[in-house]
Amino acid sequence: MKLKIPGTGSPDPTVDDGDPAEIQGRGPWQLAWARLRHDRVAVISGITIVGIVLVAIFAPVVAHLTGHSPFTQYRTTGLSPEGIPVGPGRNFLLGTDSLGRDILVRVCYGTRISLLAGVVASSLAVAVGVVVGLTAGFFGGAVDTVLARTMDAVLSLPYLVLAIALISVVGPSLLVSIAVIAFFSFSSVGRIVRGQVLSIKEKEFIEAARSLGAGNLRIMFVDILPNVLAPVIVYLTLLVPASIVFEATLSFLGLGVVPPTPSWGGMLSESTAWYQVAWWYVLVPGLGLLVTTLAFNLLGDSVRDAFDPRYNRLFVSES
Amino acid sequence: MGRMRTVGIFAMAVAMSGMALAACSSSKSSSNGSTTTSANGAVTGGTLKLVGQGDVDNLDTADGYYTATYTVERAFTRQLYTYLTTPTLAGQVAPVPDLATALPTITGNGTIYTITIRQGVMWNTSPPRQVTAADEVLGMKRLCNSANPTPAVSYFTATIAGMAAYCTGFANVGQDATSIANYINANNISGVQATGPETVQFTLTQPANDFINILAMPFSSPAPVEYLAHVPGSTDEWQHTISDGPYFVASYTPTVSFKLLRNTAWSASTDTIRKAYVNEIDVTEGVADAATALLQIQAGTSDMEFDQNVPIASLAGMVANHDPNLLIGPDGNNYITVNPYLVINLQSPNNNKALANPLVRQALEYAMNKTAISQVYGGAAISRPLNQVVPPGSIGNVSGYNPYPTPNDGGDATKAKALLAQAGYQPGQVNLKLVYRTNTQHTAVAQTDEAALQAAGFAVTLVAATPANTFYTNYLQNPTASTSGAWDIAEAGWSPDWLGNNGRSMIAVLFDGRTYGKNSVDYGDYNSATTNALIDKALAAPTVQQATTFWQQAAQQIMTDAVIVPLGAQKVSLYHSTRVQNCSFYSFSENCDVTNVWIKP
Numbered sequence: 004m005k006l007k008i009p010g011t012g013s014p015d016p017t018v019d020d021g022d023p024a025e026i027q028g029r030g031p032w033q034l035a036w037a038r039l040r041h042d043r044v045a046v047i048s049g050i051t052i053v054g055i056v057l058v059a060i061f062a063p064v065v066a067h068l069t070g071h072s073p074f075t076q077y078r079t080t081g082l083s084p085e086g087i088p089v090g091p092g093r094n095f096l097l098g099t100d101s102l103g104r105d106i107l108v109r110v111c112y113g114t115r116i117s118l119l120a121g122v123v124a125s126s127l128a129v130a131v132g133v134v135v136g137l138t139a140g141f142f143g144g145a146v147d148t149v150l151a152r153t154m155d156a157v158l159s160l161p162y163l164v165l166a167i168a169l170i171s172v173v174g175p176s177l178l179v180s181i182a183v184i185a186f187f188s189f190s191s192v193g194r195i196v197r198g199q200v201l202s203i204k205e206k207e208f209i210e211a212a213r214s215l216g217a218g219n220l221r222i223m224f225v226d227i228l229p230n231v232l233a234p235v236i237v238y239l240t241l242l243v244p245a246s247i248v249f250e251a252t253l254s255f256l257g258l259g260v261v262p263p264t265p266s267w268g269g270m271l272s273e274s275t276a277w278y279q280v281a282w283w284y285v286l287v288p289g290l291g292l293l294v295t296t297l298a299f300n301l302l303g304d305s306v307r308d309a310f311d312p313r314y315n316r317l318f319v320s321e322s
Numbered sequence: 323m324g325r326m327r328t329v330g331i332f333a334m335a336v337a338m339s340g341m342a343l344a345a346c347s348s349s350k351s352s353s354n355g356s357t358t359t360s361a362n363g364a365v366t367g368g369t370l371k372l373v374g375q376g377d378v379d380n381l382d383t384a385d386g387y388y389t390a391t392y393t394v395e396r397a398f399t400r401q402l403y404t405y406l407t408t409p410t411l412a413g414q415v416a417p418v419p420d421l422a423t424a425l426p427t428i429t430g431n432g433t434i435y436t437i438t439i440r441q442g443v444m445w446n447t448s449p450p451r452q453v454t455a456a457d458e459v460l461g462m463k464r465l466c467n468s469a470n471p472t473p474a475v476s477y478f479t480a481t482i483a484g485m486a487a488y489c490t491g492f493a494n495v496g497q498d499a500t501s502i503a504n505y506i507n508a509n510n511i512s513g514v515q516a517t518g519p520e521t522v523q524f525t526l527t528q529p530a531n532d533f534i535n536i537l538a539m540p541f542s543s544p545a546p547v548e549y550l551a552h553v554p555g556s557t558d559e560w561q562h563t564i565s566d567g568p569y570f571v572a573s574y575t576p577t578v579s580f581k582l583l584r585n586t587a588w589s590a591s592t593d594t595i596r597k598a599y600v601n602e603i604d605v606t607e608g609v610a611d612a613a614t615a616l617l618q619i620q621a622g623t624s625d626m627e628f629d630q631n632v633p634i635a636s637l638a639g640m641v642a643n644h645d646p647n648l649l650i651g652p653d654g655n656n657y658i659t660v661n662p663y664l665v666i667n668l669q670s671p672n673n674n675k676a677l678a679n680p681l682v683r684q685a686l687e688y689a690m691n692k693t694a695i696s697q698v699y700g701g702a703a704i705s706r707p708l709n710q711v712v713p714p715g716s717i718g719n720v721s722g723y724n725p726y727p728t729p730n731d732g733g734d735a736t737k738a739k740a741l742l743a744q745a746g747y748q749p750g751q752v753n754l755k756l757v758y759r760t761n762t763q764h765t766a767v768a769q770t771d772e773a774a775l776q777a778a779g780f781a782v783t784l785v786a787a788t789p790a791n792t793f794y795t796n797y798l799q800n801p802t803a804s805t806s807g808a809w810d811i812a813e814a815g816w817s818p819d820w821l822g823n824n825g826r827s828m829i830a831v832l833f834d835g836r837t838y839g840k841n842s843v844d845y846g847d848y849n850s851a852t853t854n855a856l857i858d859k860a861l862a863a864p865t866v867q868q869a870t871t872f873w874q875q876a877a878q879q880i881m882t883d884a885v886i887v888p889l890g891a892q893k894v895s896l897y898h899s900t901r902v903q904n905c906s907f908y909s910f911s912e913n914c915d916v917t918n919v920w921i922k923p
Binding site for chain 1: 613633634635636638639641693694697698699700701702703760761762765766768769770772773784785788789
């Protein structure tokens with residue numbers, strides 16, 4: 004059997020149809036990468052995400068080019084005397100907000116918050132979830148009972164209500180938002196990892212490792228962990244957009260990033276009173292949020308497809 | 323005391339003669355069919371539909387303390403005195419007789435008020451019964467009931483002889499209807515006596531030039547004896563209201579709706595103030611927000627706002643187009659609310675107690691950009707920069723007084739920096755915790771302040787109070803938070819309970835430091851012997867003219883001490899459907915007067 008990638012202009016260099024003798028053995032990671040590279044949606048999503056990251060990195064350049072800082076209130080040029088924002092034009096390419104600030108510049112800076120919250124909170128959630136899931140699944144017994152029930156409990160919490168209560172007590176900030184998002188997200192990862200570990204730890208190679216004298220920690224992190232990473236990575240890519248939306252929700256409710264730091268959720272929240280007279284106010288941060296979460300979600304879907312062993316859309320068998 | 327909100331308007335009583343109002347025998351019936359037109363073009367009949375987001379706070383006059391509540395209370399309750407609904411504020415500031423036949427006869431060096439109640443004013447009981455002096459006495463005796471004491475009880479304990487002692491005794495009584503009724507029946511307030519069937523006499527502890535204003539609060543309404551069967555202010559009682567006004571509460575579902583129908587026990591000849599044109603008043607509650615309420619009114623499915631104002635985003639367009647259905651009140655150079663003003667926490671230990679230094683506070687006076695704040699609130703049509711503690715329309719305002727002038731009221735960063743330097747602080751050295759609410763305009767206001775303060779050499783840390791109601795309970799009205807430095811400055815707002823001679827509801831309550839404590843509205847803990855003495859003199863002055871001088875002196879002393887930074891004075895914006903006529907701004911309920919508007923068929 005040899006594999007062929009249909010619909011691609013140039014053949015995959017790792018797959019040489021001409022000479023069966025050169026077919027190389029490839030691990031699941033290489034296969035996944037190969038599939039991903041040839042998934043058009045994944046490529047477009049990836050490019051979009053790179054673009055978004057560049058926007059975040061070069062936000063100060065945008066501020067420099069426009070001459071508008073994200074915090075400066077242009078009360079005479081950016082607002083009518085009655086306080087109505089001005090629309091897109093030469094001075095303000097994407098219009099101004101209710102305080103006369105440049106929405107283009109603020110949206111670019113808001114990208115930083117969203118990416119930071121999305122990536123850091125998701126990574127934190129995954130790291131905690133992996134450790135907890137690994138520990139619970141590997142040790143079993145009382146440890147498992149306590150950890151697994153804890154995860155169940157966290158999953159059953161009404162997260163938004165609790166987040167509001169928690170932030171009311173400790174006060175809003177980006178760090179608190181990230182901690183809240185991570186806290187409410189780690190359990191789903193933990194449960195997946197625990198389930199995987201429960202089955203993997205019964206495999207012969209674990210027994211082999213143990214008989215060779217490997218300790219618990221080594222078995223957990225060297226032998227088991229690499230085998231559960233694929234679903235974890237899939238979950239991570241899907242968690243990022245969820246976290247971005249979660250952060251935007253918190254900021255929308257005034258529980259996230261403290262103003263005047265621009266965040267998309269905060270901007271959307273401010274814009275709700277103005278949408279009838281200032282469409283750009285709601286549209287610009289809304290589109291930013293939409294494009295970013297869509298890109299991450301589609302990439303996440305592609306990553307999941309790429310790792311799925313039952314997946315057979317791109318690779319067809321040929322006699 | 324004051325209420326923290328805005329809305330309101332009212333209509334005037336156009337001279338009306340011989341209005342044939344649907345009056346007949348049965349005490350609780352209504353007709354809602356036909357309409358009649360009077361000589362001046364006003365139409366009697368129809369249904370007035372109000373739309374709102376929230377509900378009244380209470381239906382018992384002893385407890386209701388909210389302008390939306392006053393809108394409803396105007397229709398089914400009456401007071402000894404009240405305010406006219408005139409097109410201009412000038413006609414509304416002096417209380418006029420409502421249940422009373424005339425202004426009180428004042429004797430005993432200004433301490434004894436004798437008032438006679440009109441004949442023919444009836445409760446809509448079965449059969450209808452005359453409102454008596456005993457009912458007025460009962461109304462006063464219920465005020466400090468142990469279950470739901472009136473939130474403004476100090477108006478009464480501070481003025482009426484024996485009230486404080488009566489209330490102290492009441493505090494220890496059980497909170498059930500029987501215990502409350504027993505205490506009321508067994509005890510009297512020495513300063514409130516029925517000296518005849520329709521004559522009630524108030525004895526004051528000292529002269530009070532604003533006592534008629536206090537009697538014009540709905541708190542001072544008479545209460546029918548039937549109310550003793552219920553716990554005052556309880557939801558149970560709300561379903562059994564008894565009316566002496568032109569309408570009665572036919573149905574009320576909390577947070578959902580009201581229906582008020584004509585009270586046939588009411589007679590137009592006993593009431594020169596309420597014309598009662600419409601047959602029915604419906605209030606629908608629970609719309610999502612002000613914008614939704616506005617859409618409903620614009621679409622004609624509702625007629626008037628209940629508890630909302632015109633959203634600022636929509637206001638500019640309406641003003642520019644001279645929208646005839648937009649009502650901004652009060653008229654002319656009069657304002658309802660001090661909103662916002664910068665409260666300064668004088669107890670704050672932060673920055674080496676910088677805020678205790680008058681120079682630093684003066685720097686704050688110069689730093690703020692008041693024009694920008696006014697812009698946040700919708701611009702000149704509805705808001706204007708305020709440079710003294712009392713806005714035009716309230717007592718104590720001094721025309722032209724501006725102790726800390728800045729160019730175009732936009733702030734003077736140079737002067738502020740110089741004052742900071744004089745106080746020994748480098749730019750950025752004083753870092754102020756600005757606590758703010760995260761709803762409505764407050765976030766925008768906080769960021770506007772931050773920009774101005776930073777330009778003037780202050781550093782600012784924004785502290786969000788979430789949810790918004792923790793702003794007062796956790797910060798401004800919490801002495802522990804104040805002394806520990808949880809906040810330094812904050813934007814608050816204040817609406818006096820009435821306009822005109824309202825020093826008791828404005829300067830006294832906001833700046834008399836002797837009352838400071840938990841829940842005090844002297845948020846910054848300002849306590850000046852000079853100001854306190856002026857307040858005492860103003861309250862006890864025999865005439866309003868003399869009181870005015872003392873209030874003005876107190877107001878200027880407060881600004882000299884620089885303990886708040888007044889920022890803006892605000893009017894109220896309302897929208898009504900094209901059907902609604904005679905909709906003048908009634909400053910007391912900050913809405914149109916539902917008993918004086920009429921509906922164009």
